[in-house]
Amino acid sequence: MSKILVTGGFGYVGSRLVPHLLSLGHDVRVLDLMLYTGAGLEALQADPKWPEWEKRFALVRGDLRDAEKVRAALTGRDTVIHLAAISNDPTGDIDEVLTRQVNFDAVGMLLALAKEAGVKRLINASSSSVFGARTESEINEQLEPEPLTFYSKYKALSEWLVLSAAGPEFCAVNVRPATICGYSPRQRFDLTVNKLTADALRKK
Numbered sequence: 001m002s003k004i005l006v007t008g009g010f011g012y013v014g015s016r017l018v019p020h021l022l023s024l025g026h027d028v029r030v031l032d033l034m035l036y037t038g039a040g041l042e043a044l045q046a047d048p049k050w051p052e053w054e055k056r057f058a059l060v061r062g063d064l065r066d067a068e069k070v071r072a073a074l075t076g077r078d079t080v081i082h083l084a085a086i087s088n089d090p091t092g093d094i095d096e097v098l099t100r101q102v103n104f105d106a107v108g109m110l111l112a113l114a115k116e117a118g119v120k121r122l123i124n125a126s127s128s129s130v131f132g133a134r135t136e137s138e139i140n141e142q143l144e145p146e147p148l149t150f151y152s153k154y155k156a157l158s159e160w161l162v163l164s165a166a167g168p169e170f171c172a173v174n175v176r177p178a179t180i181c182g183y184s185p186r187q188r189f190d191l192t193v194n195k196l197t198a199d200a201l202r203k204k
């Protein structure tokens with residue numbers, strides 16, 4: 001059993017990941033500002049397995065940019081799954097400073113505090129959008145990122161923070177998911193397949 005901190009654990013991905021981790025027997029703590037309501041938390045508490053999960057779950061409601069909240073959330077954790085972010089291109093373009101603070105600066109602080117707290121393993125959710133719009137027929141991990149937006153630029157830069165923090169005592173990796181689709185208690189309709197599905201239903 002791992003003691004896991006999931007940042008952004010009640011967003012679209014986290015609201016599906018957290019019950020999955022609990023069902024695997026892990027101890028799960030979530031750090032989240034709950035920007036998109038408490039739908040993920042409510043779904044978790046409505047799950048028939050909640051009475052069993054409750055003793056292995058905790059929520060720290062707070063901002064990833066707040067060192068004291070992050071320290072509190074990291075205490076006693078061996079693993080971090082970092083999901084919290086300004087999480088799409090249009091939102092990231094509204095305020096570059098906010099996007100940089102959350103998607104880059106705060107990742108540096110999280111890494112430093114995680115090492116200080118004795119965390120052994122960190123998985124950082126970057127994004128396939130770091131590749132930008134490409135003309136090559138084959139896009140693979142060997143290509144240099146060419147981010148086009150503030151969201152993808154700060155995701156790409158945060159990958160370097162993660163790689164430079166990694167070492168023998170601290171296994172830190174970046175993942176670059178493509179656009180995800182499907183249901184989550186915190187539903188996103190800005191994602192391509194979800195939006196097409198919603199438009200097909202509502203607009204015929």
Ligand SMILES: NC(=O)c1ccc[n+]([C@@H]2O[C@H](COP(=O)([O-])OP(=O)(O)OC[C@H]3O[C@@H](n4cnc5c(N)ncnc54)[C@H](O)[C@@H]3O)[C@@H](O)[C@H]2O)c1
Nearest residue numbers: 008010011012013033034035063064084085087125179180
């Ligand atoms: N959903 C996708 O298709 C996709 C694809 C590639 C990468 N990603 C990445 O995966 C991660 C999760 O994506 P998602 O779809 O669940 O996003 P989401 O926007 O649904 O969830 C992000 C969560 O982070 C929280 N958050 C935002 N700023 C915060 C802050 N300053 N402090 C604390 N919490 C904060 C929000 O309240 C929210 O619950 C993100 O980093 C995103 O960039 C997602």
